[in-house]
Amino acid sequence: MQMKCRKKLFRKAAVMGLVTIAALGFSLFSTALAKAGEAVVVIVSADNPMKALSVEEVHKYYENDILNWPNGKKIVLYDLRTKDEARQRFSEAVLGKDPQKVAMEWANKKITNTAKNPPRTVRSAILMQERVAKDPNAIGYMLKSDVTSNKVKIVTTIE
């Protein structure tokens, strides 16, 4: 009787364990899924007078067609690393190109001395947020959930 009870108990514990693992797995998977579908936002410093920018305007800034803000100050562009998910989605949506290709175009412009205003690459969204917050002429982008500071403001949302 005691043996049977223990077996039952063990079976229930195993089932509960499996359910917990499955729930955890599902939670991780759904977080990743949420991140993958998450919007990329373009940010500027809270001190920047721009309130909103169209995707086309951001494209012109990052393509160096426009080099200055409407107030005449030079635009300071920030990029994330090419493997960063936000960079990949930004590059495809705004520039219409793979980030590796964009990086090579910048390298070519750099050594041919034709880069007018190349972006500065930072290693993480938190660093980009810090840099953009500090500089009223800076512009950057990141996943919406990575925006944690009130010293930056969202000017474009790319779904």
Add this chain to the structure above:
Amino acid sequence: MTKKWCFVLITAMLFLSPIRAFADAISELKKEVEGLKTKIELLEAQDEETSSQLSDLVDISGYADGEFKLTDHETADTRSEFRIHHLSLFFIKQLSDKWRMFSEVEFEDAPKIEPSDNTDPGEIFVEVFTLEYSHNPYANFRLGRFLNPGGIWNVEHYPPFVLTQEKPMLVGNIFPKTNDGLQFFGSVHDWNVTTDYMLYVSNGTGGNPGHGDINSDKAWGADLGFKLPFLTRTEIGFSYDRENKDENNDEVRILGVDARLHWNDLQLQSEYAKKYTDQLSGSTDQTIGWYSQLTYDWRKWTVGYRYDWYDPNHRNDENRTITNTVALNYHFTPKVVGKIEHHFIKDESSSDVRYTKTLFSVAVYLGH
């Protein structure tokens, strides 16, 4: 009944206590991960600041490429051979918000230069050296040796970024490769069109213009480029270069037009240039060259075809050289590219000789 409830209670406690403990452990681990993440980001920030301080000293980048050429037409200049083609180093220094220094030192064909031996065909030379002053997007100045802005390939010619090791025939044969002088340049964007303009005055070509001007009058030129929102992107350029005649030198006038059309991963690039040389004898020679190149990027591959036409003396119809080129590039990494290119050459200047040339090469970009 009581026994049953006792059993249920014990069982529930048995299940719930490890779950609670598990949840607590996860919560602690989460806190620990967050702490570590912050620490890593701070370290990365410090590292980045250090790198930025180091690169503030001077930014060094460059490229290198080597190749193996296979040909069925061996001459003194063309053989089947390995070639250590280039090792080029760029030094860039941002001196202040407005001042900047840019230079390129090129080692071509791995030269062995010794005081007693000046017969080696290689070259070490300062390809570019400029001191720049940027006033605003519309007015910038560049003093020193700069690449002549005529056409596309003369500026965008670095092996890690071009389809073939062999350049189109007009490059370096019509517009001068570099100019030593002063350049004024700027950019305007309006009505969705970006206009880039450039004017320069420089020493005449020939000899070592970095040391002394061979012409009594200066050379001058202009370049105008438009970036238009047709297809994915369309670029059109017009170039002009002029060297004045004096008692020892011919007068040279060069006109050029170029276009580059991007449509997603397809790109068409074309250049045309014509040089008039008014000789001291009174006659005028014409040199004409043009090429069209179509490339398509697919993942890590680039495939391309080029038709290249060059006539060094347009008055004589039997002087033309026509080259058809097919090429395949594979980008091992964004900074390393392997190339295979095959050229079919029809040279009418030497009794209609036809031959082929195949090159296998690897080019590496050394920057960050």
